[in-house]
Amino acid sequence: MQSITAALDERRRQGLYRSRRVLQCAQGVWVRYEDRDYLNFGSNNYLGLANHPALIQSSSTSLQQNGVGSGAAHLLCGHFQVHHELEQALAQFTGRAQALLFSTGYMANLALMTTFSGKGDAVFADRLAHASLLDGIRLSQAKLRRFDHNDCKHLETLLAAWREKNPRRRALVVTEGVFSMDGDCAPLDRIAAIAQRYRAMLVVDDAHGIGVIGEQGRGCVHHHGVNNQTPLLMGTFGKALGGFGAFVAGDPPLMDYIVQFARPYMYTTAPPPAMATAALTALQLLQQEPWRLENLRRRIAQFQSGAQNLGLRLIESDSAIQPVILGDTDVATRWGETLWKQGIYTGVVRPPTVAMGQSRLRISLNADHQPEQVDILLHALAGLQHG
Numbered sequence: 001m002q003s004i005t006a007a008l009d010e011r012r013r014q015g016l017y018r019s020r021r022v023l024q025c026a027q028g029v030w031v032r033y034e035d036r037d038y039l040n041f042g043s044n045n046y047l048g049l050a051n052h053p054a055l056i057q058s059s060s061t062s063l064q065q066n067g068v069g070s071g072a073a074h075l076l077c078g079h080f081q082v083h084h085e086l087e088q089a090l091a092q093f094t095g096r097a098q099a100l101l102f103s104t105g106y107m108a109n110l111a112l113m114t115t116f117s118g119k120g121d122a123v124f125a126d127r128l129a130h131a132s133l134l135d136g137i138r139l140s141q142a143k144l145r146r147f148d149h150n151d152c153k154h155l156e157t158l159l160a161a162w163r164e165k166n167p168r169r170r171a172l173v174v175t176e177g178v179f180s181m182d183g184d185c186a187p188l189d190r191i192a193a194i195a196q197r198y199r200a201m202l203v204v205d206d207a208h209g210i211g212v213i214g215e216q217g218r219g220c221v222h223h224h225g226v227n228n229q230t231p232l233l234m235g236t237f238g239k240a241l242g243g244f245g246a247f248v249a250g251d252p253p254l255m256d257y258i259v260q261f262a263r264p265y266m267y268t269t270a271p272p273p274a275m276a277t278a279a280l281t282a283l284q285l286l287q288q289e290p291w292r293l294e295n296l297r298r299r300i301a302q303f304q305s306g307a308q309n310l311g312l313r314l315i316e317s318d319s320a321i322q323p324v325i326l327g328d329t330d331v332a333t334r335w336g337e338t339l340w341k342q343g344i345y346t347g348v349v350r351p352p353t354v355a356m357g358q359s360r361l362r363i364s365l366n367a368d369h370q371p372e373q374v375d376i377l378l379h380a381l382a383g384l385q386h387g
């Protein structure tokens with residue numbers, strides 16, 4: 001108990017103690033906390049679908065028809081017709097033969113890492129790869145080799161050296177499509193070529209690319225034209241698609257292998273059918289309301305050029321995630337608090353989520369933001385620079 005309170009005290013002392021705010025309304029451009037409205041630049045609801053009337057309508061109907069809970073794992077009696085339809089729609093959307101649903105992206109990543117690697121194998125992961133991927137690698141007992149962020153040379157050096165000594169072992173190369181804290185894209189064409197050269201299986205986690213990057217938001221893998229060289233693609237519904245849950249897409253033998261062997265697939269309750277309905281509607285909306293993605297892209301461009309004019313330190317990013325790098329933890333905390341007092345919510349990202357000295361505001365744009373609202377944010381940032 002003593003070590004627990006000591007660890008908590010240490011977090012506070014470092015200014016890294018985190019706390020939760022209670023949201024009093026639906027997710028959207030405006031969010032209400034403690035009876036005050038804030039302009040929201042902090043969510044992953046990039047297309048504004050989390051509270052979209054069509055998703056509410058279809059999932060309500062699905063609740064009426066299918067009930068609330070799925071009642072069991074997919075392999076028992078929890079695999080509903082709508083799960084099945086969503087898997088087929090996802091396969092088509094991603095340009096893959098097949099897709100499988102998972103309850104969360106976290107679990108999908110645990111499943112991928114533990115099913116396709118194990119003791120004696122190796123996983124080559126981008127240094128900024130998501131915590132769920134790293135946890136999966138740990139659980140798999142495979143060797144973890146981290147390559148510098150988006151550094152293909154480093155990846156190739158590590159992979160070539162290992163492959164020479166381990167001609168028969170399995171190797172995975174793991175990266176995010178769009179990086180969750182930096183917003184930049186992985187150079188998937190080059191990474192895919194390296195993975196192929198050394199007989200490693202490429203896994204792409206495109207949680208932040210699906211719905212945002214490429215034609216109709218089909219994601220980074222589709223956008224880079226590396227579908228055929230990316231055996232395992234993972235995406236989630238909790239971000240741009242506005243819902244909850246995740247999927248893995250790929251060829252039938254790999255998908256079947258997951259169904260038969262992946263513990264985070266087998267030993268958990270299937271997602272609520274109404275959530276699958278919501279995801280199905282979200283996929284349809286990507287086609288029916290292309291203006292959402294167009295708006296989002298306009299707001300991204302507006303923010304980028306405005307922030308560049310201010311001379312803020314950005315990271316080159318085509319995604320909805322636009323970090324403003326402030327470096328020092330205290331500075332990031334102060335900027336976040338000042339914006340908050342002005343009625344603007346932004347993510348303040350500090351260690352251990354990012355490296356020391358890399359603290360930042362994580363600005364995320366939303367298709368429903370009005371140009372004037374982005375201007376409000378830019379104006380407030382300008383004020384902070386001179387404050």
Ligand SMILES: *Cc1c(COP(=O)(O)O)cnc(C)c1O
Pocket residue numbers: 103104105106107109130132176180205207208236237238245246
């Ligand atoms: C959010 C996220 C996940 C986890 O997805 P959940 O469905 O929220 O569990 C995995 N990988 C990345 C890159 C993410 O941003």
